[in-house]
Amino acid sequence: MVGLSLGEKTFIKGGIDQDLRTDGRKRLTHRPIFVETGIIPQASGSARVKLGATDVIASVKAELGKPNPSYPDKGKVSIYVDCSPTAEPSFEGRGGEELSTEFSSALERCLLGGKSGAGTTYKHMMIRSAIYVRCINSYNNLWSPEFAPGAGIDLSSLCIVRGKVCWDLYIDGLVVSSDGNVLDALAAAIKAALSNTAIPKVQVSANAPSDEQPEVDVSDEEFLQFDTSGVPVIVTLTKVGRHYIVDATTEEESQMSSAVSVSINRQGRICGLTKRGGAGLHPTVILDMVSAAKHVSEQLMNKLDSEIAAAEACDEMES
Numbered sequence: 461m462v463g464l465s466l467g468e469k470t471f472i473k474g475g476i477d478q479d480l481r482t483d484g485r486k487r488l489t490h491r492p493i494f495v496e497t498g499i500i501p502q503a504s505g506s507a508r509v510k511l512g513a514t515d516v517i518a519s520v521k522a523e524l525g526k527p528n529p530s531y532p533d534k535g536k537v538s539i540y541v542d543c544s545p546t547a548e549p550s551f552e553g554r555g556g557e558e559l560s561t562e563f564s565s566a567l568e569r570c571l572l573g574g575k576s577g578a579g580t581t582y583k584h585m586m587i588r589s590a591i592y593v594r595c596i597n598s599y600n601n602l603w604s605p606e607f608a609p610g611a612g613i614d615l616s617s618l619c620i621v622r623g624k625v626c627w628d629l630y631i632d633g634l635v636v637s638s639d640g641n642v643l644d645a646l647a648a649a650i651k652a653a654l655s656n657t658a659i660p661k662v663q664v665s666a667n668a669p670s671d672e673q674p675e676v677d678v679s680d681e682e683f684l685q686f687d688t689s690g691v692p693v694i695v696t697l698t699k700v701g702r703h704y705i706v707d708a709t710t711e712e713e714s715q716m717s718s719a720v721s722v723s724i725n726r727q728g729r730i731c732g733l734t735k736r737g738g739a740g741l742h743p744t745v746i747l748d749m750v751s752a753a754k755h756v757s758e759q760l761m762n763k764l765d766s767e768i769a770a771a772e773a774c775d776e777m778e779s
Contacts, residue, residue: 464711464714464715468711469715472700472711472712472715473700473701473715476700476701476703476705476712477701477702477703481705481712482709482711482712483709485707487703487704487705487706488705488706488752488755488756489706489707490511490706490707490756490759490760490763491511491512491707492511492512493509493510493511493648493760493763493764493767494509494510494767495507495508495509495648495652495764495767495768495770495771496508496509496771497652497653497655497656497768497771497772497775498656498771498772498775499517500517500519503519503520503521503653504520504521504522504629504657504658504659505519505520505653505654505655505656505657505658505686506518506519506520506653506656507649507650507652507653507655507656507768507771508649509645509648509649509652510645511641511644511645511648511707512639512640512641512707512709513637513639514637514638514639514640514641514642514645515547515635515636515637515645516633516634516635516636516642516645516646516649517633517634517636517649518631518632518633518634518646518649518650518652518653519631519632519653520629520630520631520650520653520654520656520657520686521629521630521632522627522628522629522630522657522659522660523627523628523630524620524625524626524627524628524662524676524678525625525626525627525628526624526625526626527619527622527623527624527625527626529623531615532619532622532623533616533619533622533623534615534616534618534619534626535615535616535617535618535619535626535627535628535629536615536618536626536627536628536629537571537572537613537615537618537628537629537631538628538629538630538631539564539567539568539571539572539631539632539633539650540560540564540630540631540632540633541560541563541564541567541632541633541634541635541646542560542632542633542634542635543556543559543560543563543635543638544556544634544635544636546636546637547635547636547637547638548635548637548638548710551635551638562736563633563635563642563643563646564633566643566721566734566736567633567643567646567647567650567694569732569733569734570612570647570692570694570721570722570723570731570732570733570734571612571613571647571650571691571692571694571723571731571732572612572613572615572732612690612691612692612723612725612731612732613654613690613691614687614690617686617687620662620664620676621664621674621676624673624674625662625664625673625674625676627659629657631650631653633646633649633650638710639709639710640707640708640709640710640711640712640713641696641706641707641708641709641713643694643696643721644693644694644695644696644707644721647692647693647694647723648693648694648760648764650691651688651691651692651693651764651768652764652767652768652771654686654688654691655685655686655688655768655772656772656775657685657686658683658684658685658686659683659684659685659686660678660679660680660682660683660684661678661679661682661683661684662676662677662678662679663676663677663679664676664677665677689726690725690726690727691725692723692724692725692726692731692732692757693723693724693725693757693760693761693764694721694722694723695721695722695723695724695753695756695757695760696708696719696720696721696722697719697720697721697722697749697752697753698712698713698716698719699716699717699718699719699720699737699739699741699745699749700712700715700716700717701715701717704749704752706752706753706756716737717737717738717739718735718736718737718738718739718740718741719735719736719737720733720734720735720741720746720749720750720753721733721734721735721736722749722750722753722754722757724753724754724757724761726761728754728757728758730750730754733750
């Protein structure tokens, strides 16, 4: 918990009211973002993202598995986040465990939805209120026909043999340092790590009986790059006073009444939404925040893609 004086709280809120935040940014402006890829050699893919003073790492491990019987033509993805106790005092002990669970669940809702069997379905996830479902349904022109409602990550690309063999992706996130907007930073790191992920080519035995598990040969030399064209970014709108801001710092988050996180892909389609904070939001405010998130996501996506490309070019030069 950030301890602020009454004057500091007034200064933060007053600056947001005037569209001039304490670090000089406008309400809908992100801090500088830095991306580094390939930082964990043992992983299938990895990345580090710094968003201001918020520092997170994501790694991806690909292993062969069996599809969920409910989704025989899809692979599986699981996400786990660990909040380092050194990142922030509130991460120590039980507080860190609760935040780890909260971040993991929010990422699964926003990036996977209910299609992997790991997250919740859209109707259960959308703030558990029929009025919000009706409200967002009026925004149906934004929903992606390929994934909505649900996954931005294309799970069907992870299937090798329908109902028998698939790739399981285990995504681990680590919060190294926290200065607000951790969820968005983690989502950016996951997207960068997936861009860095190389999945081995697999040859399937053609002679296996249809009722038996087929034999597979995993290549040690040939790899396929994971397609991240549908992987969304997350934009969190944090409501402070009468206004909402993006990429809030820890001090700004301490003054929030509520926050809405929206995941949006390159095509501008909404892949998921989650809310935190006790204060309720009117449906029209939700729609306004979603519209703002869609606009901001284009800038964030372009900047993130540029940083990922630069990081991968740097990796190639070093190798």
